[in-house]
Amino acid sequence: MKLVVNAKLFAAILCLMTFVICATASGAEGEPDRVVCDIHAGPCSAHISGSKVSLDIEPKPVKAMHDLTFTVTLAGEKPVAAPYIDLGMPGMNMGRNRVILKPAGELIYRGEGIIVRCPSGRRTWKAKVTVPDVGSVEFVFDVIY
Amino acid sequence: MLSTETIYLVIFATGLAVGFGHCIGMCGPIVVSLSLSLKGRSVLVPHLLYNGGRITTYGLLGGVMGATGSFTRVVASIASLQKGVMILTGMLIVVMGLAMAGWIPLGVIFGDYFNPQGVLSRGFRKLSEAKSTATYYPLGMLLGLLPCGPVYTALLAAARAGMEAQSTLEGFFIGVGLMLSFGLGTVAALLVIAKLADLGWLKRRDVIYKISSVIMVIVGVYFVVKAIRY
Numbered sequence: 001m002k003l004v005v006n007a008k009l010f011a012a013i014l015c016l017m018t019f020v021i022c023a024t025a026s027g028a029e030g031e032p033d034r035v036v037c038d039i040h041a042g043p044c045s046a047h048i049s050g051s052k053v054s055l056d057i058e059p060k061p062v063k064a065m066h067d068l069t070f071t072v073t074l075a076g077e078k079p080v081a082a083p084y085i086d087l088g089m090p091g092m093n094m095g096r097n098r099v100i101l102k103p104a105g106e107l108i109y110r111g112e113g114i115i116v117r118c119p120s121g122r123r124t125w126k127a128k129v130t131v132p133d134v135g136s137v138e139f140v141f142d143v144i145y
Numbered sequence: 146m147l148s149t150e151t152i153y154l155v156i157f158a159t160g161l162a163v164g165f166g167h168c169i170g171m172c173g174p175i176v177v178s179l180s181l182s183l184k185g186r187s188v189l190v191p192h193l194l195y196n197g198g199r200i201t202t203y204g205l206l207g208g209v210m211g212a213t214g215s216f217t218r219v220v221a222s223i224a225s226l227q228k229g230v231m232i233l234t235g236m237l238i239v240v241m242g243l244a245m246a247g248w249i250p251l252g253v254i255f256g257d258y259f260n261p262q263g264v265l266s267r268g269f270r271k272l273s274e275a276k277s278t279a280t281y282y283p284l285g286m287l288l289g290l291l292p293c294g295p296v297y298t299a300l301l302a303a304a305r306a307g308m309e310a311q312s313t314l315e316g317f318f319i320g321v322g323l324m325l326s327f328g329l330g331t332v333a334a335l336l337v338i339a340k341l342a343d344l345g346w347l348k349r350r351d352v353i354y355k356i357s358s359v360i361m362v363i364v365g366v367y368f369v370v371k372a373i374r375y
Contacts, residue, residue, distance in 0.1 A: 065220060095163050
């Protein structure tokens with residue numbers, strides 16, 4: 001009898017886990033382009049819908065658990081709103097870590113943020129830059145712990 | 146900018162999502178070890194206490210983050226403590242693994258195994274008799290200090306909210322609230338793992354316990370190595 005109860009509980013748990021994982025995954029609005037780059041060497045660049053987007057992080061080398069300044073430079077038309085950056089690890093949910101950017105010049109946006117440290121030892125992080133009404137791109141790079 | 150109420154919901158949802166996606170992998174071994182060490186007794190109350198302790202620590206850390214508004218300064222000041230807790234946790238898992246299989250009676254480690262009336266033996270006996278279900282609360286508080294990426298992210302949100310607060314006290318309470326919301330979100334996943342690791346319904350548990358002991362020792366050593374390299 002107890003075995004049956006446990007089997008039902010196990011099935012219920014699996015359903016719950018599947019629901020949560022699927023709900024989390026379906027929150028994504030399509031996979032953005034992913035660009036691997038060396039952020040320590042200089043800004044990372046890519047194109048969203050034909051417009052160039054550059055991301056730079058200071059100070060260098062880029063270290064986790066330190067105050068960092070993120071700068072996004074756009075080319076082309078001014079977006080409807082300031083871009084923003086979501087920091088995370090590829091393939092690992094690290095929670096919502098958004099860097100809010102503010103205008104700092106013509107098509108230049110700047111904000112403060114922190115890349116946290118993962119005790120697993122993995123050093124590869126991604127910064128998803130979203131330009132409202134235009135699209136987004138993911139820059140993938142290694143940081144120093 | 147999100148309203149305070151929305152942030153609480155977002156951070157609770159974050160806790161729920163990272164609980165199933167991240168905590169299971171990182172904290173799972175600890176939870177499984179705790180469940181197995183209960184040897185078939187009910188896991189619910191001990192694990193609720195463990196989670197309560199963990200969330201209490203999160204809340205306190207969130208309060209400090211919210212009051213100071215500084216993530217990096219607070220994290221830097223507790224870095225050594227976190228490393229120590231990580232090493233201690235690894236050693237604890239190893240000892241629990243060895244003791245669970247009966248390979249090392251705890252008394253032997255503390256030198257008075259052959260004297261059942263020895264202070265340490267009596268102490269451990271009391272501890273294990275009570276298994277003071279209540280001991281899971283301070284244990285959870287201690288393990289709440291373990292370094293964890295999503296916890297750092299939530300603490301970062303608490304520090305940011307604190308920076309925007311009107312006073313230090315308001316920042317403290319917002320920080321506490323945010324980290325309690327995050328912690329509550331992570332509870333479901335860890336309770337699921339605790340229940341799955343509860344082998345009370347198995348008839349032939351001895352072999353499973355022996356295998357689990359070996360795994361616990363390996364996981365404990367892994368924790369210690371990871372802590373030393375952290």
